[in-house]
Amino acid sequence: MNDRLTASLARLFDEHRIVFWYDAARDMRTAFEAIDLDGVAKIEIANNQFGLKYRMLRQEPDQKFLVFYDGPEPAMQENWLLDVQLATTVFKADQAAIWLSELSLPTAFEEVVRDHTEFYRASSRIADLKRLMQQGDTRTDIRRRMLAVCVGAEGALDTVIEQLLEQLAAGRDEGMRLIERANLSEFFWKQVANAYGYLSDKPDLEDFAIAFFEGAYQLAFGEDAKLKAEALLVFRRWKNNKHYSEAFETLSKRFEGTLKIPHDLKLRQARTLKSIDHFEEIDRHVIRSLVQAMASQTLGAADVLQIIRERRQSHWYATYEHVYQAISHAIEFQQALAEANLSMTSPEEGIKRYVSSWYKLDQLYRKFIFHMQKSGQATLLSDLFEVVENRYTTSYLLKVNDAWQDQVAAMPEWSVRGYPMQRNFYRDQAAEFRRKDQKVVVVISDAFRYEIAEECLRAIRKLNRFDAELKPMISSLPSYTQLGMAALLPNKDLTIQPDGIVRSFGESTQGTSNRERALAQGRTGDRAKAMKADEFMSMRSEEGKILFRDHDILYLYHNRIDVVGDKLTTEERVPEAAEDAIADLTMVVRKLTSANVSNILITADHGFLYQHRPLDETEFSVAEPAGDEIHTRNRRFVVGRGLKATAGMKRFSPAELGLAGDLDVLVPNSINRLRVRGAGSRFVHGGASLQEIVIPVLRVGKQRESDVQMVEVQIISSGRNLISSGQHAVTLYQVQPISDKLQPRDLVVGLYAIDGTLISDEHEVPFDYRSDNPREREMPLKLLLSRDADAFNNQDVFLKLRQRIGKTSRYDDYQSQRYELRRGIPTDFDF
Structure with missing residues (x-):
């Protein structure tokens, strides 16, 4: 306590040479005797008034004096030092006076302390109040700041409401209890009534919260509500504040049924x-x-x-x-x-x-x-x-x-004029780079069908300085993994074996090591390597560079879709596997280019059919395959000798398919499946449907210059740039549709005063429209002005479109539009 008394007296001596101290309760002598202020002489009134006056005014006119009296202040007509006292100041050593002094508030603010003594019993609350106080604060301002301190808020009434709602959502009430103990309840509810229009004979926080949600809901529809339009603005700001997201969701769900x-x-x-x-x-x-x-x-x-x-x-x-x-x-x-x-x-x-x-x-x-x-x-x-x-x-x-x-x-053989065949892929596309003595990496993604590759194309093109093109290729038939993988390698006399394994150059092509041997036969002297994509992705950056340095042609095998689709228990997850495949391949491309790879081809062994709902009996082929020998029977193809064509299946000889050997192939018509015990039927491949046999060839390259930009956004103005009501409607226009190289732009939109004060609610708006129709790239917004706007009436204000700087919490102005704010009644929130 002595420290606080000393500090209070020191502040008074900063402005006065003489300070009187009356100990009305006769309980402050010990404190007086303990006071030690540099340059201040302590003297006591004890029937020596005239001597004290002569000393203070004549003998030591420059000395500072603390004048103590053990008792209450005498009546004016009996106070022989009244003239000196009136010219100086009186130190009131009761608790309220000390608090008032600590806050550097004049005695005119005494009621702000005496009416709310419980508030001041914690030094931390006094310190927080001092931090919030501003020059020129009125008694009402001080009480508002006391409310903020009670609930841990930082500013005006809306921030107090936000904190109280958060406590209500969490089942806590410490803020309201302190407001009540500090005798601030009546003041608080009067402020709420004035600001938001909430009136109740027995005001209650939960009742207010329900009215708050109800009023904001009604006002949002432009309907009459018991609350003022200011409530909608505060509601929006609170709802959109990520800090209060959990509280909003809790109360919203709690009151949804009530309302x-x-x-x-x-x-x-x-x-x-x-x-x-x-x-x-x-x-x-x-x-x-x-x-x-x-x-x-x-x-x-x-x-x-x-x-x-x-x-x-x-x-x-x-x-x-x-x-x-x-x-x-x-x-x-x-x-x-x-x-x-x-x-x-x-x-x-x-x-x-x-x-x-x-x-x-x-x-x-x-x-x-x-x-x-x-x-x-x-x-x-x-x-x-x-x-x-x-x-x-x-x-x-x-x-x-x-x-x-x-x-x-009607096809006499399996080929489509004008489109490359899978079995010629190495000769016509991969080896094209080797003929120029350029290195190349081929990524083969199992069941990476054309439409997934088109989405992957867009994902790759979104990367800065990356370009890609997509062309179709016709897969081998039957469209299954063993044949597709073999056909993508240098090959000769592709032959399907009775067990389904495919031979080329007279050797098996099953497994990575066998495929690497086939790859090495493509061009004499080529240093060839075949490996799994996962193995490559696990390499360190330097290891990847060494791998590419030491090899001329690299085949990477990626399996995300087929490994999921080919299992009965997981086939329904094919759509998710396709998303994963796109993400995988995008990362593979990035890693390859960081390892100095400049020529990348991405393709597939086959496509697939997928229907999410389990198939009906009518979607299975009615005809059973027949022939001399049936070796392989799949949902979508049959391999055997002397196979017979049926009404539901087309027969191909090996020669018609560009294959060697003597095994025929039957393919069910259209999208029909064969009955196969224990096999999945929703994800299938092997047949001749467009989805199975149209496969992609993605060519990926790296550019020298940056080629990714964000779309432009404009403010569309109509009429005079004047705001004359409590809301302002504006239309924002995305100039271009987004594309691979034109990326979305996220903006924060609001109205601001010239000094940067936000005077409306804010909107986070993503501009990512794809439509070529300009009207479908317009974004109409309505901004509600806050009470802060009142202070800037008849001034210029600005509609600002702000953009986050990277991943920081800072924003740059992207676009702005000047308006004149001129409202006849500043507090009229008209709709």
Whole structure:
């Protein structure tokens, strides 16, 4: 206590030469005697007033004096030192006075201390209050800052509310209890009433929180609410603050039933909800509405995609991102299917149409299944799945391959004019680099079908200074691993053995070591190496450089899709395996180029058919294979001697397939499967469907110059740049659609005063639109002005688009637009 008394007296002596101290309770003598202030003489009133006055004013006019009296201050008419006292100051040594002195507040603020003594009993609270206080603070300002200290907030009333809501969500009440103990409750609820319009005979924090959610929900729809529009702004800011995310979600779920939100949403259409996200049930309602509308075809594709774009600003979007992605891919699939012409007049036309557009249907279907699985919301998406699965199987997969089967049936031999064959891959493509004495790496990914390669192409092209091109190649038939892998090597007299193993140059091609020996026969003197991609990826950087330095041609074998799809227990995970394969191959490419590899080819042994739903009996071939000898029987092909053609299968001789030996091959028509005990039927390959035999050749190269940029975003202004109400509508425009080399741009949008003060809510907006239609790249926003905007009325303010600097917490201004803020009634939050 002495330290605090000494400090308080020292501050008074900074401004006064003489300080009086009356000990009304006669309990401060010990403290007085312990006081020791440099340059201050301690004297005591004891019937010596005239002597003291003469000493202080005449004898020692420059000396500082602490004048102590053991008793209460005498009445004015009896105080013989009154004239000196009035010219100097009085030190009040009671607790309230000490606190007032510690805060450097004048006696006019005494009630701020005496009415809330419990608050000041902790020195830490006093220190926090001093830190928050500002020059010119009124009594009301001081009490507001006391509220902030009580709850651990840092500023105005909205930050107090945020902290209290966080405590409420966590089942804690220490903030409110301290407010009550400090006698600040009445002041607090009056402030809440003035700011947000919350009125109650018995105000309560949980009751306020319920009203807060209800009012913000009603105001978001532009409906009448008991709370003021300021509540919506504070609600948005709190909801969007990542620090309070858990508290918001907890209270939102707690009050969802109390406010009967599910019932209310039944009366609202999905398109009216836009980005309103106060409750998780809103997103579930939107999703159910979209699924129903798509199943019944009562909502157009553009409308569905627009609603999904708006939902990306929802607090719950991350929770339902895979659901929204599934819906988005489903509507794109339906749109693409509606526009597709699935006919062909020649094999060449069939391949051309597949690689130009039809492959997208396989890709969109696969992406839909992947996101449906990842969402964990199979029940929510069940109706949509039924629609997509039926249309994919019946309206696309079966239809296009029935048409393709007509072309296959008429083929005298297995080849398509104008398209390279897999068995010539080494000679025509890999060896092309060796003929120029350039080194080359070939990555062979098992079951890496064309549509997956197209997505991988885009992923690689997104990398800075990387370029790639994709071309189709026709796989060998039957389209299975042993033959496909052998055909991609230098080969001669490819021969299928009765056990399915393929021989080339008279030797087995099964296994990495045998393939390396075949690779070495490609060009005399070539230093050839074959190895698994995983083995290469586990190498250190220097080891990779040495590997490439010491070899001319390198074959890397990657197996992510086939290893999953070829097992009955895991075949349903093929869509996920495809995503993993793309990620794997992108990393392989990056590592290869870091090892000084400049020529990379990525291809596959075969493609595959995939249908997520277990197959119906009608999708199996009705005909049983027949022949002299049946050696290999697969879901999609049969190998044997003297095989007989049937109505449901086409027979190829070895010569017609470009093979040696004497084993014939039967392939089921279209997408039919053969019955094979214990084998999976959803993921299959070996046949002649477009999805199985159109395989990719990806050529990857590295550029010298940076070639990746971000899309540009503009502010679209209409009319005068004037803000005259409590909200401001603005439209932002993404100038270009994103592409492989034009990347998305994430911006934070808000209104700011000239001194940088944020005067509205903020929006985090991703600009990643792919559409070629400019209207579909527009983003309309509504910004709500805060109370802070009142201080800047009749001044210029700025709409700013800010961009994060790298991964830091700092932002740069990307775009800005000047506006004049001129509102007749600054606090009118009109909608």
